[in-house]
Amino acid sequence: MPARTSWIPYALIAPSVIFLGALFLVPLVQTIWLSFSAGDGFSLGNYQRMASDLNFSLAVRNTFLLTLVVVPLQVVLALAMATMVTKLDKGRDLVLWVLTIPLGISDLAAGLAWLALLQNTGYLNSALYALGLIQGPVGWLSQETPWALFFAIVLAELWRATAIVLVILIAGLQLIPKEFSEAAEIFGAKPWTRFTRITLPLLKPSLQSALILRTVLAFEVFAVVYALGGRNFPVLAGEAYVWQNDNQNYGVAAAYAVLIMAISLAATAVYLRALRTRPEQLP
């Protein structure tokens, strides 16, 4: 019995609508407006200043590079984890708990955890020293070793944010009926074939939401990078932070924000199109 339309549902959603309007839609418009207003009236001044900044092209390159490397690796790693976990019967809960711990860990804390491993007198160098590969403490996170720093950030991001992909994928895997795979097995399909022909296509909606979530977050990566390398590795959100807090130039910071939002929206649109699922393809 569907309830009759009344004022009640509107009264129930009204507070959250007003809240999201005031603190999501208004700042959204404000950001765009702020980014186009330098001095008087409409102007591209902020964008010109942003683009002519020394760190700009570096930040764009680094952010894209990080996203393009980290997100696919996370999906592969999470798929491997999920496949392993579903094969378990004993100890499954404990394993899942440990694997999902990073889900609750702040990006700043994740950066600091990896800093403990990778700093000059850290555990990586100690291990390399014990193996006789290096003579003394070596710096990996400075400006002189950009690739080592990049690799360190990739590791920390993989460590921290794979858990969220894992949780979404496992939630998705639980929705796939076991019968499909069993039927395929009876017809002689090998595990790999079953995985690529049955599991992956049926997992598409979950993959899509995991990819959207992770990509949007990857474009605003910030604290991990700062904890490991300071400003040695400029990224877009980090530059926005510097323009806002250190340079007190809200216009250029807003221009960075609009750039990040535009990239995120474009990525979301690409995923929505590329991983479209027609209703008849759902299990």
Place this chain on the structure above:
Amino acid sequence: MTIQAAELPRTGKSRSMTLPSARRLLLWTGLAVLLAWVLVPIYFVALGAFGGRLGVFRWPKTIWPADLSLAAMTQFLGIEGVFNALVNSLIAAGLTVVFSILLGAPAGYALARYTFPGQNAYRLLVLLTRAFPLAILALPLTVSFIRFGLYDTPFGVSLIHTVLALPFAALVTQSLFMGIPREYEEAAWVFGCTRFQAFMKVVLPLALPGLAATAIFAFVISWNEVFAASILTVRERTLTAYLLRILSESPLHYRFAGGFILIIPSVLFIFAVRRYLFAVWGIASK
């Protein structure tokens, strides 16, 4: 051996007899590597947090705990501003929990129990927040927050954190309430309860564990958030904002102590909500 022998007639394949043990070994090796991959960095940051100045610069390091003491941690908590930042983080996270439940749960209830024009528009608004890097929206808020006296307060920080947690809370509570049969409520109406009483006496007790899980997620979202908290505070920093600010000038063992304090609640909370994790994310990711 006996188990394999018993399974033999059922499967009727000789291959399935030899593979499982080798496969199981491979599976558990893989899992052991993955578990170590998650736990080892936490272990090392804990060593760094309790090892103090000496521990951080010891060379070469052993992976076993050596001369750990609480002194390093108490020293860190004694630094001016750290304790205050910790309190601010707790206030902001607590307020985020309150706001996101108070605003999100009614919306979730409305979506679960009613069909009404505009319902899809509301869903779209909630989903739209997903496609935006929300923390970035703190940038223009600085100016209006200063005007309204919200700048540099845990309250102001909790408002922007609620934007992050609210869509999540609305979607999760929606499915939570959908799981509670409408008939229970209708029975309460029959016995003379008002709608509100029926909700408080019948639905709420049933929804409480799920609501608690939602609240914990909201807490973690706020506790961990760095960018918006750093933009919107100067003196009344949250712990994440404080740590970010002192990153470049503080000694390593203080940074590790801060990182460790940030990690502890997350580990406990994920343990507390582990049963709800997959249900919650299955819903929230649709």
